Amino acid sequence: MGDDAGLDPALLEDSAEDLYENAPCGYLSTRLDGQIAKINTTLLSWLGYRRDELVGRRYFSDLLTVGGRLYHETHFAPLLAMQGEVGGVALELKTADGSRLPVLVNSVVRTGADGEPLLIRTTIFEARDRRAYERELLRARQAAEREGERLQLLVTTLQRSLLPPALPAVPGLQTTAHYHFASLNEVGGDFYDLFALGPDRWGLFLGDVCGKGAEAAAVTSMIRYTLRAAAVYDPDPAAVLNTLNRALREDYERDFGRFCTAIFGRLSRDGDSFVLTLASGGHPAPLLIRAGVASYYPVRGGPFIGVFDDAVFTATTIVLAPGDTLLLYTDGLIDARTGEARERFGEEALCELAARVVPGTATSIVKTIIELLDGFGDGLDDDVAVLALSVPPGSGPGK
Amino acid sequence: MPAMSGVTVGRRNNVTVTGRADGPVVMLAHGFGCDQNMWRLIVPGLVEDFRVVLFDHVGAGHSDLSAWEPGRYATLDGYADDVLRICAELELPPVVFVGHSVSSMIGVLAAIRDPARFAKLILVGPSPRYVDDGSYLGGFSQGDIDELLDSLESNYLGWSAAMAPVIMGNPERPELAGELENSFCQTDPAIARAFARTTFLSDNRSDLAKVTVPTLILQCDRDAIAPTAVGEYVHAQIPGSSLVTLPATGHCPQLSAPDATLAAIVSFAAGTGAGPVAGAGTR
Numbered sequence: 001m002g003d004d005a006g007l008d009p010a011l012l013e014d015s016a017e018d019l020y021e022n023a024p025c026g027y028l029s030t031r032l033d034g035q036i037a038k039i040n041t042t043l044l045s046w047l048g049y050r051r052d053e054l055v056g057r058r059y060f061s062d063l064l065t066v067g068g069r070l071y072h073e074t075h076f077a078p079l080l081a082m083q084g085e086v087g088g089v090a091l092e093l094k095t096a097d098g099s100r101l102p103v104l105v106n107s108v109v110r111t112g113a114d115g116e117p118l119l120i121r122t123t124i125f126e127a128r129d130r131r132a133y134e135r136e137l138l139r140a141r142q143a144a145e146r147e148g149e150r151l152q153l154l155v156t157t158l159q160r161s162l163l164p165p166a167l168p169a170v171p172g173l174q175t176t177a178h179y180h181f182a183s184l185n186e187v188g189g190d191f192y193d194l195f196a197l198g199p200d201r202w203g204l205f206l207g208d209v210c211g212k213g214a215e216a217a218a219v220t221s222m223i224r225y226t227l228r229a230a231a232v233y234d235p236d237p238a239a240v241l242n243t244l245n246r247a248l249r250e251d252y253e254r255d256f257g258r259f260c261t262a263i264f265g266r267l268s269r270d271g272d273s274f275v276l277t278l279a280s281g282g283h284p285a286p287l288l289i290r291a292g293v294a295s296y297y298p299v300r301g302g303p304f305i306g307v308f309d310d311a312v313f314t315a316t317t318i319v320l321a322p323g324d325t326l327l328l329y330t331d332g333l334i335d336a337r338t339g340e341a342r343e344r345f346g347e348e349a350l351c352e353l354a355a356r357v358v359p360g361t362a363t364s365i366v367k368t369i370i371e372l373l374d375g376f377g378d379g380l381d382d383d384v385a386v387l388a389l390s391v392p393p394g395s396g397p398g399k
Numbered sequence: 400m401p402a403m404s405g406v407t408v409g410r411r412n413n414v415t416v417t418g419r420a421d422g423p424v425v426m427l428a429h430g431f432g433c434d435q436n437m438w439r440l441i442v443p444g445l446v447e448d449f450r451v452v453l454f455d456h457v458g459a460g461h462s463d464l465s466a467w468e469p470g471r472y473a474t475l476d477g478y479a480d481d482v483l484r485i486c487a488e489l490e491l492p493p494v495v496f497v498g499h500s501v502s503s504m505i506g507v508l509a510a511i512r513d514p515a516r517f518a519k520l521i522l523v524g525p526s527p528r529y530v531d532d533g534s535y536l537g538g539f540s541q542g543d544i545d546e547l548l549d550s551l552e553s554n555y556l557g558w559s560a561a562m563a564p565v566i567m568g569n570p571e572r573p574e575l576a577g578e579l580e581n582s583f584c585q586t587d588p589a590i591a592r593a594f595a596r597t598t599f600l601s602d603n604r605s606d607l608a609k610v611t612v613p614t615l616i617l618q619c620d621r622d623a624i625a626p627t628a629v630g631e632y633v634h635a636q637i638p639g640s641s642l643v644t645l646p647a648t649g650h651c652p653q654l655s656a657p658d659a660t661l662a663a664i665v666s667f668a669a670g671t672g673a674g675p676v677a678g679a680g681t682r
Binding site: 033034059061062065066067068069070072073077078081082092 | 547
């Protein structure tokens with residue numbers, strides 16, 4: 001080093017002047033207000049302008065596309081004034097023939113000996129390749145977004161097919177249901193239904209298939225139709241769950257075993273009251289709200305459905321009198337994590353919440369639960385289904 | 400569904416209130432592609448005499464992004480509605496509304512809807528329509544705007560990510576650290592695209608004549624976004640308005656010429672109302 005004799009003769013031809021003019025990047029010096037003061041040959045040739053067309057006449061922002069100009073005005077120039085330098089900003093330059101040149105821009109403010117800003121120096125690198133990569137990224141992202149939308153459409157359509165579009169009217173009874181989807185990208189495994197079995201007689205069920213996603217959806221579909229068909233054949237809740245148990249055993253014996261929890265009920269009207277016979281297969285006990293007091297109603301029944309060949313289910317009968325409300329729900333509700341400590345919401349909190357709702361009707365309790373679910377935010381990672389029945393308070397003695 | 404009613408505008412619009420509690424209220428509204436940071440060189444000059452209200456439009460800065468709805472913010476009316484909601488929720492007396500860029504038209508719309516909420520309007524670099532239309536010169540061709548919207552779509556990397564590394568740290572100028580503690584003009588790229596569409600395709604020329612509040616137009620003498628001819632147009636259309644041309648380059652005089660901008664704002668805000676204000680370039 002420092003020995004000219006050892007240098008390649010080609011380097012002796014190089015000069016600072018030549019390096020400036022013909023550098024493999026564009027050089028641009030502007031006044032503080034952006035007016036072009038000096039520009040190198042490389043940049044002129046990229047832009048297709050003569051030096052005298054730009055120097056002293058045009059401003060840096062004149063070379064930018066509208067988007068670039070806006071970005072320059074709102075971000076680039078203010079940051080440059082604030083920090084004295086800005087680097088790595090992607091912009092597009094407008095060339096003389098109207099085409100666009102993607103570039104990466106770095107600018108520094110050159111200050112005088114007294115620290116006062118004198119001018120702005122800018123280096124400009126051609127960035128066609130980078131722009132091409134960006135476009136690839138964008139294309140990939142757009143494709144991913146389209147796929148995501150397709151998936152969500154598929155999921156919501158499938159999910160809708162597994163739930164009743166609306167509950168049928170039951171004269172003398174207020175009924176409300178709600179389904180909270182934990183994810184738009186995955187079919188949930190909760191299900192419910194309420195349907196007429198004859199004049200003044202209805203069947204209802206609510207349950208939860210183990211797992212979620214496409215396989216759980218297939219099982220849910222099979223469970224729904226089995227329950228509906230079994231109820232037509234023999235509406236005794238224990239018999240219905242026995243039928244479902246057998247069907248799940250036969251169908252899923254050879255696979256890895258799908259099972260579910262469910263409550264099935266047969267509902268009939270009796271004057272102002274309703275008689276509800278329920279059987280549960282491993283499902284959380286329903287909540288009965290009576291005279292402002294909420295308590296879990298012990299429903300005998302049997303084990304998880306689809307696990308044991310010899311499962312036995314038995315039924316329990318509740319009379320819902322005027323003023324009574326019964327809430328069926330899936331465990332996503334009580335298993336939600338709440339607050340900073342991510343504590344399980346729990347049976348007790350649900351009980352207290354339900355007792356506080358005034359009036360304690362099906363509609364207002366489900367509304368309160370919907371607000372609760374919204375408040376859980378990301379503490380709720382499971383689907384939740386609720387189905388509530390309430391008998392409006394009577395205006396007098398029953399007929 | 401988030402419970403909209405439960406979200407106060409304070410959180411939704413990241414409202415900041417500072418300055419003299421019993422002073423007249425100056426409300427500062429930022430423009431496209433930025434947030435309330437835009438005003439940081441102006442605020443220190445206002446806090447002694449005025450109560451200063453700053454906020455971020457929904458989708459910008461530290462606003463509540465979940466409150467953004469495509470339908471509500473597809474027109475400037477949604478943003479004007481937010482301004483009125485802030486005034487109502489904070490129970491503000493009539494405010495001096497300072498709107499930069501697109502916020503000047505947001506202020507115009509809000510002041511037409513509820514003039515009693517506004518003492519004065521100060522429009523910084525206003526444009527009622529960006530696209531040329533017949534003899535009206537907005538400064539942009541339809542092709543320009545299409546290219547802009549297209550570039551926001553395709554060059555999202557440049558807009559959203561390019562600034563992050565530059566503002567991370569600046570060891571040579573530690574005094575900037577506090578100022579840039581959070582960030583400079585955070586904008587969600589998807590919302591920025593929609594806001595650009597709303598901003599650059601709007602046409603509020605016919606609204607200008609309906610303004611009844613004393614109005615000052617602050618125009619930069621070299622503005623690539625809102626040319627002087629547009630400032631003059633706004634001045635001519637708003638009855639009794641004043642126009643001050645600032646010796647400033649660019650579209651953001653509150654950053655490039657903060658002293659002159661502050662002086663013009665203070666003079667008009669503290670003045671008796673309409674009519675010429677002190678300062679060079681008054682017409």
